Amino acid sequence: MDNDDIMITIHTNKDVDQIIVNSGAGEFLLTPITTYSDEQLKGNNQIMDMNGDHQVDDKDLEILQTHLDGGCKDYTATARCSHCGATDINMDDKIDDKDLKLLKAHLDGKCKLDDCYFHGIRENRTETADGYIWSFHYTPTIRGMDDMTYTPQSITTTGTRSGEVMALSVHAEEYKNPVILKKSTQPNQNKYLIGSSITLSAVTPLETDQVVFKTNKETLIATSPDSTDYVKKEKTWKQSFVADTAGNENITIIGQGEQSNNTYLPSEVPANYIEKIVDPRVLSTGSSSTRHENRWTTSATDVDGKVTITEHVDVWYTITATATANADTDYVVFNTPNGNVTDNSSYNSGGNKCFSTSWTSGGSGGSAGATAYCNIISK
Numbered sequence: 017m018d019n020d021d022i023m024i025t026i027h028t029n030k031d032v033d034q035i036i037v038n039s040g041a042g043e044f045l046l047t048p049i050t051t052y053s054d055e056q057l058k059g060n061n062q063i064m065d066m067n068g069d070h071q072v073d074d075k076d077l078e079i080l081q082t083h084l085d086g087g088c089k090d091y092t093a094t095a096r097c098s099h100c101g102a103t104d105i106n107m108d109d110k111i112d113d114k115d116l117k118l119l120k121a122h123l124d125g126k127c128k129l130d131d132c133y134f135h136g137i138r139e140n141r142t143e144t145a146d147g148y149i150w151s152f153h154y155t156p157t158i159r160g161m162d163d164m165t166y167t168p169q170s171i172t173t174t175g176t177r178s179g180e181v182m183a184l185s186v187h188a189e190e191y192k193n194p195v196i197l198k199k200s201t202q203p204n205q206n207k208y209l210i211g212s213s214i215t216l217s218a219v220t221p222l223e224t225d226q227v228v229f230k231t232n233k234e235t236l237i238a239t240s241p242d243s244t245d246y247v248k249k250e251k252t253w254k255q256s257f258v259a260d261t262a263g264n265e266n267i268t269i270i271g272q273g274e275q276s277n278n279t280y281l282p283s284e285v286p287a288n289y290i291e292k293i294v295d296p297r298v299l300s301t302g303s304s305s306t307r308h309e310n311r312w313t314t315s316a317t318d319v320d321g322k323v324t325i326t327e328h329v330d331v332w333y334t335i336t337a338t339a340t341a342n343a344d345t346d347y348v349v350f351n352t353p354n355g356n357v358t359d360n361s362s363y364n365s366g367g368n369k370c371f372s373t374s375w376t377s378g379g380s381g382g383s384a385g386a387t388a389y390c391n392i393i394s395k
Contacts, residue, residue, distance in 0.1 A: 022154045022155070022156070022186065023151055023154075024151065024153075024154050025150065026150040026166055027147060027149055027150075028148050029146070029147040030143075030148060032147075032170060033048075033171045034046060034047050034048070034169050034171065035166050035167065035168050036166070037152070038166075038167070039069075039154075039158075039165075039186075040162045041068040041069050041158065041162070044070050046070075046140055046152055047140065049138070049139055049140065050138045051137050052136055052137070059129075059130065059131025059133060059135075061129060061131040061132055062153050063105055064076060064105060064118075064119055064129075064132070065134070065155065066079040066102055066103060067079060067101055071134075072122060072123070072134045074123070076119065077119055077120065077123060079100050080111075080115065081116065082100065083111060084102075084112065096155075105118045105129070122134070140152055154186070156186060156188030158188060159188065159276045160187070161276075162186045163183060163184075163185050165181050165183050166184070167179070168180070187276075188276075192223050192272075192281045193273070194220055194221070194224040194225070194227075194270075194281065195220065195271060195285070196218050196219070196220060196269050196283055196286070196287040197220060197221065198218070199217065199219075199269055199287045200216075200217045201214060201215070201216060201217070201267075202214070202217060203394065205393065206292070206395065207291070207293070207390070208259050208265075208293050209259075209295075209296075210260065210261070210294065210295040211258065211259065212258070212259050213256055213257075213258055214256065214257060214259055215255070215256045216229045216236075216254065216255050216256070216267060216269065217242075217252060218253045218254075218271070218287065219251070219253075220250065220251050220253065220271045221250065222244070222251055224271045225272060225274040225280065226238060226271075226272050227253040227269060227270065228269070228282075229255045229257075229267070229268075229269055230267065230270070231257050231267055232265055233261065236255040238253040238255050241253050242254045259291075262294060262295035262344065263292075263293060264292060264293075265291045265292070265293050266288070267288070267289055268286050269287040269288075270283050295342070295344055296342065296344045296345040296388035296389055296390040297341060297342050297344070297345065298339050298340070298386045299341060299368060300340045301337065301338065301339050301340075301384075301386050302337070302339075303335060303336065303338065303382060304336050304338075305334065305335050305336070305377075305380045306334040306336070307331065307333055307380065308332050309331045310329070310330040311327065312328050313325055313327050314326050331378075332376055332377070333379060333380045333382075334376060334377075335376075335377050335382035335383075336373070336374045337350055337352065337383060337384035338372045339370070339371045339386035340365070340369070340371075341362075341368060341388045342368055342388070343367055343369065344388075344390055345362075345371075345388040346360075346390045347362075347371070347389050347390075347391070348386050348389070349386070349387050349389065350371075351385040351386070352375050352384040353375065353384075357375075357384075359371040359372065359373050371386070
């Protein structure tokens with residue numbers, strides 16, 4: 017229930033002079049004509065009737081004062097407080113002392129609302145061919161079922177006689193606005209390594225009773241907030257999960273407000289967003305060698321004048337190690353005989369990335385292990 021104004025009609029015969037209406041909000045007497053002041057009726061605005069008893073009196077003033085004193089700190093209210101019925105009289109989207117002044121002015125006979133329902137005379141009964149139609153406005157302020165009774169009465173010279181009591185039940189849900197005000201992922205990064213623990217966070221109004229977090233893998237439900245800020249009138253909810261599948265992680269966050277029938281009213285617009293999960297992997301490795309040689313000669317002359325020519329050969333090899341990695345890989349670290357070597361450069365091949373590194377060796381054999389990595393940037 018938010019600010020629902022229900023028109024209740026009762027059909028009686030012409031023997032009925034008045035009706036006693038009894039509900040959870042109290043009892044009042046419905047008469048053919050209700051006089052609220054010496055002025056004529058100006059409008060249909062019943063906003064100052066906090067408890068829905070069809071009257072504006074000290075009870076309504078007490079409700080509004082209690083709300084302003086902090087009696088409803090666990091509830092938010094702009095149109096009508098779902099806890100106590102306190103109302104934003106001047107429609108400025110907050111319940112404050114300005115609304116209290118307007119209500120006090122009304123009770124002092126100096127109402128400042130142009131469309132106030134309670135200023136003037138209200139006709140509650142119209143005549144038909146076979147009886148009367150009685151009508152009155154009712155604003156639900158009780159969560160759940162309000163069992164109302166109507167006792168018809170006739171006024172005679174010998175007293176007041178009551179007829180058969182009729183009943184009507186009004187089922188009112190407590191209005192909830194479980195909108196997702198803010199959403200975030202912690203740690204806040206451009207992407208997440210597979211196997212990482214990720215915390216999802218949502219900020220909602222105070223009246224939200226639980227928050228549902230949906231990932232590709234599972235549905236997580238936070239039934240109690242991680243923290244509550246009564247100044248900002250907000251609750252913060254968190255749930256964590258492990259990202260175990262690479263690709264786009266589709267996340268949906270839904271706020272829910274509990275209803276009197278033990279069901280939950282969800283957010284009208286869920287918060288949807290996508291986080292990227294990466295799994296950098298080396299798919300295959302290989303190596304090749306290139307032979308290099310350097311030839312030169314030297315000569316030597318002995319004492320007899322004989323010249324000896326000697327041929328020299330210097331052989332070495334360039335060993336090239338290669339690694340093919342998936343598209344999630346940003347760089348590869350090779351474990352070579354000379355230590356670890358990082359290769360940030362690559363070329364694409366069939367959707368994969370190819371990396372390489374080289375070193376000099378005296379032999380033709382050699383290889384290097386490779387490990388794939390990705391660059392993760394904190395936002």
